[in-house]
Every structure is written in C-alpha cells, then in structure tokens.
Amino acid sequence: MRHPFHKVLMCLLLLAGCAAISAEDKAALAQPANCADLEGQIASLEALRPNQFKKARVMAGYVAPDGLIGGAIHNDFRDRKSIVNGSYEQEIDARIAEIRQACK
Secondary structure, eight states: OOOOHHHHHHHHHHHOOOSSSSSHHHHHHSSOOOOOGGGHHHHHHHHHOHHHHHHHHHHHHHHSSSHHHHOOOOOOHHHHHHSSSSSSHHHHHHHHHHHHHHHH
C-alpha cells in the first residue's frame, strides 16, 4: 500500500518544473517591435495569454499547500497574482498596442 506522502511528493515534483510565467514568455513579451513580421509577433503574444486551465492551476496554488511550496521554489508569487487578477493579460494587450503603434 502506498503511503499518502507519495501523492504529496508527486505533486511537488510536478510543480518543480512549472513556473507561472516562464522565462521564455517574459522574453517574448520584452522583444522589440518587429514590423517585418508584425502579425507573427502579435500571434506569438496572443499565444501567451493564460487559458482557463492555467488560471485554475495558478489559483489552486494559493490554496493548496503543494502550490504554495511550488510558488516558494520558483519565487513566482507576483507572476501568479498577475495571472489571477488579469494584469498579465492587460500587459499583453498593452504590448500588442505598443507594437501596432510602432509599426504604423
């Protein structure tokens, strides 16, 4: 019979590789405007939007002990908060508007 600790350990291992906003996503958001590939850049930024599953997973991190541990491991509580309260999506919208304005 498996010990309940195995479930907790498995959750911790799964969370160890899951930052709320990855470094690649942050880099994509910070890239300068590329007017030659405007639609491609905007499409890649649109793809950064968290879907409902990701929002639910991040929200669970605020109430589940293993989510709190995962947040402590990655030090991404600020990123999690921005996903939950919608400011990350607003940041994406603002960046898309900046790129469109720069490429007029």
